[in-house]
Amino acid sequence: MENVYDFHVHYTFDVPLKEKVEIFKEEFKVTKTEKYCFLSLPHHAHGDEVKFDATQNVVGLFLKKTFSPNAYAFAGLEHPTAIYDKKKVGEDFLNQAKTYMAVGFDGIKMLEGYPSIVRNWNLGVDDCVYDRFYAYMEENGFPIVMHIANPTENWDISKASANAIKEGRVYDETYPTKKELIGQVFNVLKKFPKLKLTLAHFGFLSDDIKRAEEFLSYQSTSFDVTPGGEQLIKMSKNWDLWLNFWQKNLDRIIYGTDFYAFPKDEKWQENFLRRPSFIRCFFETNEMHSYVDGDFKGVLLSQKMREKIYRENFIKILGEPKKISIEFLIDVASELLRSNNIKSDILIADLKYILENL
Numbered sequence: 001m002e003n004v005y006d007f008h009v010h011y012t013f014d015v016p017l018k019e020k021v022e023i024f025k026e027e028f029k030v031t032k033t034e035k036y037c038f039l040s041l042p043h044h045a046h047g048d049e050v051k052f053d054a055t056q057n058v059v060g061l062f063l064k065k066t067f068s069p070n071a072y073a074f075a076g077l078e079h080p081t082a083i084y085d086k087k088k089v090g091e092d093f094l095n096q097a098k099t100y101m102a103v104g105f106d107g108i109k110m111l112e113g114y115p116s117i118v119r120n121w122n123l124g125v126d127d128c129v130y131d132r133f134y135a136y137m138e139e140n141g142f143p144i145v146m147h148i149a150n151p152t153e154n155w156d157i158s159k160a161s162a163n164a165i166k167e168g169r170v171y172d173e174t175y176p177t178k179k180e181l182i183g184q185v186f187n188v189l190k191k192f193p194k195l196k197l198t199l200a201h202f203g204f205l206s207d208d209i210k211r212a213e214e215f216l217s218y219q220s221t222s223f224d225v226t227p228g229g230e231q232l233i234k235m236s237k238n239w240d241l242w243l244n245f246w247q248k249n250l251d252r253i254i255y256g257t258d259f260y261a262f263p264k265d266e267k268w269q270e271n272f273l274r275r276p277s278f279i280r281c282f283f284e285t286n287e288m289h290s291y292v293d294g295d296f297k298g299v300l301l302s303q304k305m306r307e308k309i310y311r312e313n314f315i316k317i318l319g320e321p322k323k324i325s326i327e328f329l330i331d332v333a334s335e336l337l338r339s340n341n342i343k344s345d346i347l348i349a350d351l352k353y354i355l356e357n358l
């Protein structure tokens, strides 16, 4: 089995950091994941709510340090909770990005295009509050990975998967439509056409090849193939059309899996292998397999195509990892501990662990 570089790794499960590091080591080894990019999620959607975790950025940078030189980390913007002055917040986003990029992060992860986050904050990714941030990222060629929308069927309760319904990922008329959300990305690109922007989960565009092509018509845009509702299986049903797209855009498609350090319970193996195995079977065989969202037949990509998708494009976008500021890790971890704002025992222990292991 050949090695892969995973562009899309998270660390949000309630597992103590010390244990997380060990779990990641094992999981990376078994899946032959040789390089990886840790994506921070300071705000994440949980059903109808948006939750905040002030430790995500500092933990991400610590993980990068622990797994250097093979690791990269993307920070997430921290948003204010109350109604605010857009001009001030816009300036704060810009300053956050400047700080993150100076202390060793390699880019910014935006979950801000997630339907429930857009709705809860009433804030599209094309809002002017992000303009100075985007301008800075564009000017410096720093990468952004963005989650926008979700699978199309989530807007129709009669078609949504049982899992999506159970987890509150079904959207009625109180949510922005998928068309609106995708439209917001294009509004951003119209203003910042050189933005180095990757849409996660293929932008959930498996049912709209025209939009996918339009997205890649900008000079520094790309897709990651991270599973999600399931874009690859849908494409495989119309593979003649999509193969052409993949061949034409071979430099713009990046391997990623939504990798996590899963809790080491009886389902651990099944959980961490699920997505990487699915993608491997999809790209490396032409046989039938089954996956959560149904059966599929692999599309067997050529060695050359796999090389680009599994490894080369990752390096093309990220280059060498940026140098980590230990001072930043010390300052932020100590500050968070002093603040008394962190209520979870696991997170408090994680911050202490960081300070003891620099």
Ligand SMILES: [Zn+2]
Pocket: 008, 010, 200, 258
């Ligand atoms: Zn993700």
